Amino acid sequence: MTTAEELRTRTADLLAAHDPAATEPLEFLRARFDAGLAWVHFPPGLGGLGAPRALQAVVDAELAAAGAPDNDPRRIGIGLGMAAPTVLRFGTEEQKQRFLRPLWTGEEVWCQLFSEPGAGSDLAALATRAVHEAGDAEGGGDGPGGHWTVDGQKVWTSSAHLARWAILLARTDPDVPKHQGISYFVCDMTDPGVDVRPLRQLTGEAEFNEVFLTGVRIPDAHRLGAVGEGWKIAQTTLNNERVAIGGHRTPREGGLIGLLADVWREQPGARTHELHQRLLQGWTDAEVLRLTAERLRQQLAVGQPGPEGAAAKLAFARLAQQLTGLEVELLAEEGLGYGDWTMSRPELVDFTGRDAGYRYLRAKGNSIEGGSSEILRNIIAERVLGLPAESRSDKDVPWKESAR
């Protein structure tokens, strides 16, 4: 087992061989990946050392202290949070070797082609079709495994306009019940059949997109896991997504509560007793969430997130909405302003760099994206507490016969 001391030594060696001040950021990041210091809990050769996940903090702290460049996790959140753990768990050796390094360095951005106009909360109802065509032994038709032709429409796809690759769920067998006929693919977003169109959202900008897939050709080698196993694999992605959204590591009074606390300290004139009570309640809630996420991380030091991961995401959404609403009120007149309604195509969701009105509006998405709060409560009630599931009339019906 790798110890904190060994990681410090390794990090020092990396810094000695690649002086951050004199090395191209991308080159440094590649070297860091190759040294196994990207995500230390990943296996050797894939950016890690098979070390306990908790030890990542040791490496990060040393590198930050040395002024090393980082891979801007906010910009590549879907790749890091959702695609990577899924590829690691279900990918072939070739897929892992091909995808993980440029994913981690940020050279290749990923997006998630899951939701459809007719399938959001009920994701397993998705209708995008993938049809198989065999190839030949000589390598024609993408070789012996052949390829898949994908047609359908996806929606709410964050970062599709920036993405090189997508994780994609598509229906490969309409004759079986909806959960069984789904397969999981890696889709090349530069394929000519992929059409990405901006969808403007209530903040004014277009962070997500509609994606039209027309005759998109995906080699069988880019299928993840077995045909028909897509739903099971998607659970890994979704569980990791919830932890990625709700479980980030923040310092005490980091993030939204920090902004609010600063306003409180700097503007005594805005203080009222009622706001003070809500501020202190928000502060304790933020600290409890920070500790809950930290405890989740300590539990995750071994193994994959289970349904408990929904907790941090659910709490995060509730808190973000409570705090951003309070901030607008606290700012009084200034809270009435809004920076810029011009339609733009942002590279990331910038919660702390924008004004209070933006934060208030964007936080409304926190209880919808990555599984709505209602769905997360269902998951906790059914899979954690063991309460009976809703009756689902379409569960055993072949997908093509179910009412949609």
Add this chain to the structure above:
Amino acid sequence: MTELDLLYSEVEEDLRSAVRAVLADRCPPQAVLARCEGPEPYDTGLWRVLAEEVGVAGLPVPEALGGAGASLRESAVVLEELGRACAPTAFLGSAVLATTVLLAADASAELTALAAGERTATLVVALPTAPEAPFPLGVRATGTGELTGTVAWVADTPAVGLLIVPADGPAGPGLYAVEAAEATLTPRGSLDLTRPLADVCLTGAPGRLLIGPDRAEAVLRQALLTGAALLCSEQLGLAEWCLATTVAYLRERRQFGRVVGSFQALKHRLADLWLDIAGARAAARAAADALASGASDAAILVAVAASHCSDTAVRAAEEAVQLHGGIGMTWEHPVHLYLKRAKADQLALGTPGRHRAALAALVDLPAPGAVATPRVPHV
């Protein structure tokens, strides 16, 4: 900020199983209920078993004095189980509050007797006293250590042998040891049936100075802070029992031709409660770990945990009563014991509001019109 260990160690889980086994055997809810109405509210037999067989009475007491030489983390785990069973024991008053003072005073003989389970002690303060409250001056001490005064609403007085009394002497505040036999204890009617309260009246009772004016205020504050921190674990265990019991009931109970627990409105309420309990677990562990490791930000973590866990326990108990329907309103069903304990615990050692007010000062978020306090650095 310190790196906190928020999980349970194997040793702690073993301790939990041992305590749980004893409680399952000796302290089922019906027995607790029956005892509360009888003349002997505390189960002294249970206490002896816990002390002698599991060694819980002297967990933080050094091994040389017959204790376990453990940390407050272990005491917190015991409190989780005592909360889960709503057990009528003097653990909080004796093994937490009084023991903290006796440890600070190096009172070997008293600690040895406590660790062996031969005696119990309690801290003579009103149970609602918050850690940052001013030193209580209701009891006066003479230069020769005779104590006079009354303290109302003191917890864990039944069968108590030793009283630890904060008193104001000629040289200033001090903490004194007084034999309970020298005091008059008058029971109060108590909202929490499982934690009786009494008024302690002293009239020239002989006391022995344990901690003098130089440290008395700091040691009392530390004891109350420790009590407030560990009470969070009791509240956690209590809330977990309420949730588990309610879930089990709603999985059986049928109305409208289906299991009541399949109604989404109820599922979502229970999921939210589960979420608050997950937070309570993290916060209670953080508070216990921070005190055990002497973390510089311990007071912040205690204030956060105390306000969150108090409210969560009350909500869990209130939801449990509501979701049990008519059964939840009956005397026979033990859920009312938990409701009463939860509500009383919310007032004990500082209400959530008081803890948040303390927090406001600790993290420099002053109330309107308040003078700004110097910022506590976050390490």
